[in-house]
Amino acid sequence: MMSLPFYQRHHDHYDRAYRHKALQSTVSQYQKETKSKSALYAQGSTAYARGSAAYRHASAADFSLESSAAYSRGSSAYDLESAAYSYGSTAYDHSAAQSKRSAAYSLDSEALSKSSAAYSHGSESINKLAAAYRLGSEAYSLGLKDSNLMIEDQSYKMSPKAKRAKQNLISEDKENEAIDYSVPIFSGREVSISGITDTEEERIKESAAYVARRNLFATGEGVSVSKVAKSSSEEEHHEKKSRKVAIRESAERVALKKTLEETQAFHKKLNQDKLLHPPEFIIEPRSHTVWEKQNVKFHCTVAGWPEPRVTWYKNNVPIDVQAHPGKYTIENRYGLHSLEISTCDFDDTAQYRASAMNVKGEISAYASLVVKRYKGDLDASLLHAGTVSQPLSFGVTPHGYASRFEISFVDKFDVAFGREGETMSLGCTVVISPDIKRFKPDIEWYRNGVLITPSKWVQMHWTGERASLTLTHANKEDEGLYTLRVVMGEYYEEYSGYVFVRDADAEIPGAPGAPLDVQCLDANKDYVIVSWKQPAVDGGNPILGYFIDRCEVGTTHWTQCNETPVKFARFPVTGLIEGRSYIFRVRAVNKVGISLPSRVSEPVAALDPADRARLRSHPSAPWTGQIIVTEEEPAEGVVPGPPTDLQVIEATKNYVVLSWKPPGQRGHEGIMYFVEKCVAGTEEWQRVNTEIPVKSPRFAVFDLAEGKSYCFRVRCCNSAGIGEPSEATEATVVDDKLDIPKPPGRIMPTRNTDTSVVVTWTEPPDAKDLVGYYIESSVVGSGHWEPCNNNPVKGTRFICHGLTNGEKYIFRVRAVNAAGLSEFSQDSEPIEVQAAIGGGLLHAAPSPPYDITVLESVRDSMALGWKQPKVTGGTEITGYYVNYREVIGGVPGKWMEANIKAISERAYRIQNLKENMVYQFQVAAANLAGVGTPSLPSQPFKCEEWTIAVPGPPHDVTYTEVRKDSLVLLWKEPVYTGRSPIAGYYIDMKETEAKEEHWRSVNEKPLQKKFLKIGGLTEGVSYVFRVRATNQAGVGKPSNTTDPVVAETRPGTKEVVVDVDDNGVISLNFECDQMSPNSKFVWSKNYEPIEDDSRLAIDTKGGKSKATFKDLGEDDLGIYSCIVTDTDGVSSSYTIDEEEMKRLLALSHEHKFPTVPLVSELAVEILEKGEVRFWLQAEKLSGNAKVNFVFNDKEIFNGEKYKMKVDQKTGLVEMIMDKLEDKDEGTYTFQLQDGKATNQSSLVLIGDVFKKLQDEAEFQRKEWHRKQGPHFVDKLGWEVTDDCNVMLKCKVANIKKETHIVWYKDDREIMVDEEHDFKDGVCTLLISEFSKKDTGTYEVILKDDRGKDTSELKLTDTAFADLMNEVCRRIALSATDLKIQSTAEGIRLYSFVTYYVEDLRVGWVHNDTQIRFTDRVKTGVTGEQIWLQINEPTPQDKGKYTMELFDGKTAHKKTVDLSGQAFDEAFAEFQRLKQAAIAEKNRARVLGGLPDVVTIQEGKALNLSCTVWGDPTPEVSWLKNEKSFVSDANCILKFESGKNVNFTISSVSTLDSGKYSLVVKNKYGTETSDVTVIVISVSGQTDMAKHAASVQGQSQNNVTLSKKKKATTASKQHKEGEKKDFIKPHVDEIIATEETPDPKGIPTVEKKKDAKSNQHPAKKTDEKAAAAETVP
Secondary structure, X not given: OOOOOHHHHOHHHXXXXXXXXHHHHXXXXXXXXHHHHHHHHXXXXXXXXXXXXXXXXXXXXXXXXXXXXHXXXXXXXXXXXXXXXXXXXXXXXHHHHHOOOOHHHXXXXXXXXXXXXXXHOOOHHXXXXXXXXXXXXXXXXXXXXXXXXXXXXXXXOOOOOOOOOOOOOOOOOOOOOEOOOOOOOOOOOOOOOEOOEOOHHHHHHHHHHHHHHHHHHHXXXXXXXXXXXXXXXXXXXXXXXXXXXXXXXXXXXXXHHHHHHHHHHHHHHHOOOOOOEXXXXXXXXXXXXXXXXXXXXXXXXXEEEOOOEEEEEEOOEEOOOOOOOOOEEEEEEOOEEEEEEOOOOHHHOEEEEEEEEEOOEEXXXXXXXXXXXXXXXXXXXXXXXXXXXXXXXXXXXXXOOHHHOEEEEEOOOOOEEEEOOOOEEEEEEEEEEOOOOOXXXXXXXXXXXXXXXXXXXXXXXXXXXXXXXXXXXXXXXHOEEEEEEEEEOOEEEXXXXXXEEEOOOOOOOOOOOOOEEEEEEOOOOOEEEEEEEOXXXXXXXOOOEEEEEEEEOOOOOEEEOOOOOEOOOEEEXXXXXXXXXXXXXXXXXXXXXXXOOOOOOOOEEOOOHXXXXXXXXXXXXXXXXXXXXXXXXXOOOOOOOOOEEEEEEEEOOOOEEEEEEOOOOOOOOOOEEEEEEEEOOOOOOEEOOOOOOEOOOEEEEOOOOOOOEEEEEEEEEEOOXXXXXXXXXXXXXXXXXXXXXXXXXXXXXXEEEOOEEEXXXXXXXXXXXXXXXXXXXXXXXXXXXXXXXOOOXXXXXXXXXXXXXXXXXXXXXXXXXXOEEOOOOOOXXXXXXXXXXXXXXXXXXXXXXXXXXXXXXXXXXXXXXXXXXXXXXXXXXXXXXXXXXXXXXXXXXXXXXXXXOOEOOOEEEEOOOOOOOEEEEEEEEEEOOEEOOOOOOOOOEEXXXXXXXXXXXXXXXXXXXXXXXOEEEEEEOOOOOOOOOOOEEEEEEEEOOOOHHHOEEOOOOOEOOOEEEEOOOOOOOEEEEEEEEEEOOEEOOOXXXXXXXXXXXXXXXXXXXXXXXXXXXXXXXEEOOOOOOOOOEEEEEOOEEOOOOOOEEEEEEOOEEEEEEOOOXXXXXXXXXXXXXXXXXXXXXXXXXXXHHHHHHHHHHHHHOOEOOEEEEEEEEEOOOOOEEEEXXXXXXXXXXXXXXXXXXXXXXXXXXXXXXXXXXXXXXXXXXXXXXXXXXXXXXXXXXXXXXXXXXXXEXXXXXXHHHHHHHHHHHHHHHHOOOOEEEEEEEEEEOOOOOEEEEEEEEOOOOOOEEEEEEOOEEEOOOOOOOOHHHEEEEEEOOOOHHHOEEEEEEEEEOOEEEEEEEEEOHHHHHHHHHHHHHHHXXXXXXXXEEEXXXXXXXXXXXXXXXXXXXXXXXXXXXXXXXXXXXXXEEEOOEEEEEEEOOOHHHOEEEEEEEEOOOOEEEEEEEEOOHHHHHHHHHHHHHHHHHHHHHHOOEEXXXXXXXXXXXXXXXXXXXXXXEOOOOOEEEEEEOOEEEOOOOOEEEEEEOOOEEEEEEOOOOHHHOEEEEEEEEEOOEEEEEEEEEEEEOOOOHHHHHHHHHHHHOOOOOOEEEOOOOOEEEOOOHHHHHHHHOOOOOOOOOOOEEEOOOOOOOOOOEOOOOOHHHHHOOOOOOOOOOOOOOOOO
């Protein structure tokens, strides 16, 4: 019999491991049901039994041709009588062969019910099939398939019967022969399929079915027996059926076939395996990035049979759900496993792993979770610790990878169109290569270049693969260019798309669109200026004006602020209540109706700007929308003075806005204001605010007559009265100071794409404060205009999207400012909407670049340079494309692309070229119109390594600022610098028509800069220039020559002009009237682009550009130049040197003189004794300068508490206070007045700031008192010495002879051996071999009669760890080089350190692989030695060994090469020592038992015994006085059991005295043990002593050598090897003892040797040991 199949042998294992607990109660019941069904199954139809004869497995003896004939006859009967079953059986066989498990486990399936019905009606063929299908035997299905194969192959191999299977033969006819046959019912793999069984109960039933059938198969129960029924008459039985039954059975067969085919298709996709299957992840868990307090859920789907068990891990630690109740939720629903983490916090950032395991194996899938914090939510403790643990996306950047990341955008969002009120979403899939799990990108969204932050209007989401932005309620403010920026470290990529938002349908047809971008400006105590932008759609009728509504925060009631519409897009709202917050909205109105309201503004508080700034810097409570303002009770004060600096800051037809500054003289209480007006030319002043004075130094005056001129003045008032009026303003005409702009000009459309057109225009002349432009389009001939944008765009270029391809459009533009919208521009020329490439272009592609030259050549790359195309095509060059080809034998090859992305520079390095190969190059330029014609092929260049010492040619030589007698030449440094750095440049020039020999040098000495202004040119003459670089080796190759340039000043040429305005602002100004639509002003300093805008602000409007210095200083010295692009070389420059800077600063100072300039603002400092000094310094003060000192709005004066001083010469103003008390908290102000010039500076000392200053002053006062006695200059600290010891040290001062120093550790005094001499004022305490036992708090006390001072140093926790890290580092640095030593056990690698501590982590690496320590390879530390022991080394142990000593921060390495000769020598020495050790181990030796000396009386019996050992068993012999000695009647010598030696003398005599030697010997060595026997006669002790001396042969002193045994081993060198062993050093010890005889003279037998003597017996070879005993 054959052995059992593997799926039967191992069933117990996976049954125990994977049986579901819920199955236990079902299995036994199911087994009983299956047993009862098995009999019914065996009694199936005869036709099926005959048709299944091929499946019978029997012994070879029982299988015969007769059974084969029965099979064939059965097949015929089957074919004739059971055609229906054949059809279904074929489908079933095919399904069983392909599916991974039988779908018949679904007990309530439709097919089963139908098959059961067929069985009940007596259909034998269908009944048999239904029974097999109901039992769901996959193995049986396999048997069907295999049997068909056997029939075809005429191979009748039977399956073996299970060993434990009992025969179960059921025969209908006793004469029929039964053949043993086991039908395998067990299915090796069962997978729970969601969809077939939809409930957990059905899944349990399915699994129970599998377990029960498997057990039945293994035990032999439920075995189906097929029989061959052979009757004598060979007649076949036919069952008669009615037509109704036949039709019903046929229908059921069709339904069954359909079910089988569906199940087959399902399982074919699910699993191709038939038996056990290891786990596999169908869907792996995905990584997530979430914010704190969000929930996250990981999902995964696992397949495998038996059903895998899934375990979740966090950082490789199993997740315990019960240990964290409510934190984790782990679920498993129909193979879908999930892990949910609730309320994520920062500690949940980790790597999570799902591990699936069954008997076939284990597999894991990983996913990462990154939990982000909002800004400002960082844990302060983490910051104090010095590190913040966070993922590569939270503050973590992949430095070093920036150049390797490839970021691409897939499924990108396109131009989007929406309507107000709709929800819009933009999304893009981001692919980052390489995908580094721990580095996550930063996703940023921008609108028109401004970073977008999440708000109630905008939501952003990042799934890890796709970025999306949602506009929850779109408004026209949301219209603009949206840019998605993906940042990986220092590298980022962007993708942009425009979003258009149209107006929502008006409530009244014909009403205008809603205004947009409502903002609050210049908010004050009781008024605010509201501004907005006008809508693009006016509803077909002009907009008459706007209504402004306000709503108090926290309410829903809107109040209209103006009764009549205002046309100016800015309006002052008064009547606000101080301390309350408001929001505003605006509605437009025309003659048809009122528009929908705009989006509300951001909330604004009615506060004084100073109060608002103070609240922002020191918020005291959560924002509630209302700020309560309290005022102090007015005290008796003075009448305030007149306000100053009154001026009109805004004037329109409807109102005038006034602004002023509070008076210098105003008493100690708050002030308010009355505003007065009068018609210019009269003195009839009228009070504007007659009832309520205003609190803010701003006021809007309404109800003025348009066109009239008015003057205004302001008075201050308080409880003391009304002050004098201010100086009146100049006459102001009530009219709009800001005019409506004029229409733009030169509207030029350009083709862009199939649905868009680029429109450019020029700015209207004399435009002021432009908000932007609106563009409209119209199909030619339609007369209907549609807005292209609903949010004003800045700039003079816009892409109009959403156009119809093939249609012709015209465009018009109008400008917008606060005064209104301009008239429309003239209509543009019609343009047909087509893609830019391929149709008649208004912008042409650029001409070819030229003058291609090689800037550097190495073995595999070449750097090229070229000149810009002479014709740019009407727009700027966007990039260049380089091609190259090989030239072999003068024959050029095929052109190849050198770069895929366009390059912006006119220099490029081509990589991966072939050395010594000749190449040609061509360059093509690209602009918005497309890629231009490539240049002509360059000269052939050979790719070879440049070895010349001089530098290569400079490149990109250009000229600018061409005038009639000068120009400026610019160039870039060479790519190839030669063998030494560039030392400078030489410039050559000649006239264009002159010959080569007429080149002349412009400069005699090399220039360090890369620009030069060349003068002395002749007007009208054409010149060319070139540049050469020089280094220490010489002057290099010249650059390409420039294009010819004629020295002339073009008509209309303008220069940069410097200007200082009335406010003392210094600026550089440049104008150009030759600009094209794409022209730009480009400012540079020293001909380098200005990238730092911290010192220079650039403002460009139309054809004017202004560069304003923020604070002109020495850092601003240089040449400032401005170039206008897309012009014929319009450029100019201005030089600011030191003299010019002084002149400009002096001029600026003159303009600003009314303000006393300060060198430094009011500041505070703590003096040595704890005094507080307030001071400021003015640039200069005259003798008449006055200073008022104010504290909390009350003037303070010089006295006992305040010491005030003003130094007019230095401009220093100071005030000193002896001590800061709690009542001194507040605001300090110094008010300066010098003639008309005034200034003041304040310092706010409130809250934490004051408390900190007060504590610092108190500390400084105590410090001063402390320093009057002995004190510490430097507090107690530590350092690690070169000997790796720790030294605690501190520096002291003001000490004397009587000063004592005492050290403590953990409040226990440390005793110091000697007094400290305070040399160099340093006190030290040395701690040798510092370790964990030395952790604690150290304190040193310095004291004498003047006082004491203490300093404490805590060496615990982090401080102790830092110190130990330094100690470990020093120890690691002290490690010696690794050495190799051979031992009897193997090879040892070792290194010595100063000393070893446990905190020093030691690791060993073999051939760059970390060593895993085993019994054969182990490491350890002995004393100061760190070693690696390799026992029984093999050739695989050869290689490079590295010892890594990790000090907590850095790994220190020592390396030794154990290979080649080093390994061979070490291995040979190991073999030798190993043999010597074996010899030493197995040599013959005396283990113990014999004494050194035996003293006995004559006539006594002497019995000595000892134990010997050796392998092989040693030979034993005795010597007496160095002569052979054998046993006789008197002396009996015995050697028993190979180890026990006995020496017996029945009656001793004096003749038996002497030295006896026991000699043991085997092949590994010999050892001798001596014993001296002294027999004392009765005559006396004197004779005994003499006899003993004569026997021993020597009696020189009273010292006895107590150990005198020596051994002869197989190798004498073994001793030397043992002496070298530093782990267990072997030392032959000889212990000398002084023996004193018993004074009473009684002879005794000496005691046996002590344990130490027995363990380490002395050895002897050929030498004799003498023992002498002195007897008194």
